[in-house]
Amino acid sequence: MERTGNAAKIYLTLIFIILYAPILYLIFYSFNSGGSMNNFESFTWEHYSAVFSDTRLIMILINTVIVALLSALIATIIGVFGSIGIVYMRNKSIRNSLLSLNNVLIVSPDVVIGASFLILFTMIGVKLGFASVLISHIAFSIPIVVLMVLPKLQEMNSSLIDAAADLGATKGEILRRVIIPFIKPGIFAGFFMALTYSLDDFAVTFFVTGNGFSTLSVEIYSMARAGITLTINALSGIIFIVTLLLVVGYYFISQRGKNPVGMGVRK
Template sequence: MVKSFLKRFYLFLIFLFLYAPIIIMIVYSFNNSKIAVEWNGFTLKWYSELFKDRQILKSLYYTVFIALISSTISTIVGTIAAIGIYKLKLLPQKIVLNINYLPILNPDIVTGIALMTLFVVIGLDRGLVSMLLAHITFSIPYVILSVLPKLRQLPSNTLEAAMDLGATPSYALRKVILPQIKPGIITGLLMAFTLSIDDFVISFFTTGNGVTNLSITIYSMAKRGINPKINAVLTLMFVFVVLIILIINKRTSKERSY
């Protein structure tokens, strides 16, 4: 009984340590004072001020737009690549997977400067297109690693069995393979979407004048001091992520019940 209580208590302390900064940030987003450490009453004015700030709204537009486009494209490319890697022989598969690990293990600053150098060499102006290409590039390896485990769970002769029953390769892929690996595809999509919203370093090196995402804007605002509007926008982002997780968990539980 005592051991069980201690385990729960330690678990509580761990989660408290992890989420205490987020809780403080959410609480102070409703603070009526501009000074972060001084509570001066409850207010919603920072949320109303947030939606009047054209710089933040513009950054939010670019953030969501780039995240949606890059996650969609990287999910399609990553899924196709994962199926191709799955069909490779053992040695080529290991080589390709090791190459796929490099962008993940590589420090973000190395990837950001490398992409910036590439865009300069090929003469591509840094801006919306360059940032979009950068986000697609670093998201694809994560999608591949999300889809591959689901492919490995399939029986090795699934595609051949479908084709023996009269299905064409494309029909078997659409109606047999893709539905069974859908959880991995959705996981890869959400991971790519989250990585795109969260990214700062690579975006910083690959963007140009007039195009910034929320991470860059928040960084610029934070250099001038802690603005309560930062707490408000980060609180909304946190709530948005929590809602996505709840929707996915509800959808997963329904699929399991069927």
């Protein structure tokens, strides 16, 4: 590592610059008094004050966060048990068909998922609104959780389980003490990717929502025809900074607390 240290640093720095460039670009223009994402005129806070005076927008943001967190959590729980079930499936062809079925929702275009979920919900009489949106987000996030958890499960040396069983551990104990800790990085990866799926989704939410329930993505997409206002840039800026602070803060607190809550922390 010592020899390649500098090259490695440059490479990683470049990756991070590219990942953050569009976000910094958005934030830069959120201070533009010109009113659009070109020709920076002069510095202003007006778009930020517009965010705080728009109660409707704040409520939509809160809805978005609730749906994202809850759907990612529930999808992770279902997905983790699903993937454990798949991996320990005896019959190889059933296992492979399950894996294919698992990925159907990843390959399907959002419009198709949205339209068919809408038909499904109206058929079984689910009221369109918070519940239907939450259920849909759980549904389309499960496959990505399974995809992220599976490789960790496959890596797991089954002699570990055998050893635990030989020592007299029950199934529940093996699950809690051996399997879950081992696949923990996969579980967190699945949770975070499910969050991404939920926050990015526009088409499915649009179709299955109703009764005044809306998410940020739906709001932003429908604004496109008349132009997205810089209020949205300002809002994204705030979301970004808050998320960053939360994540960094949480990380260092958990580091200090000796009980690290992170992905793949070795114990």
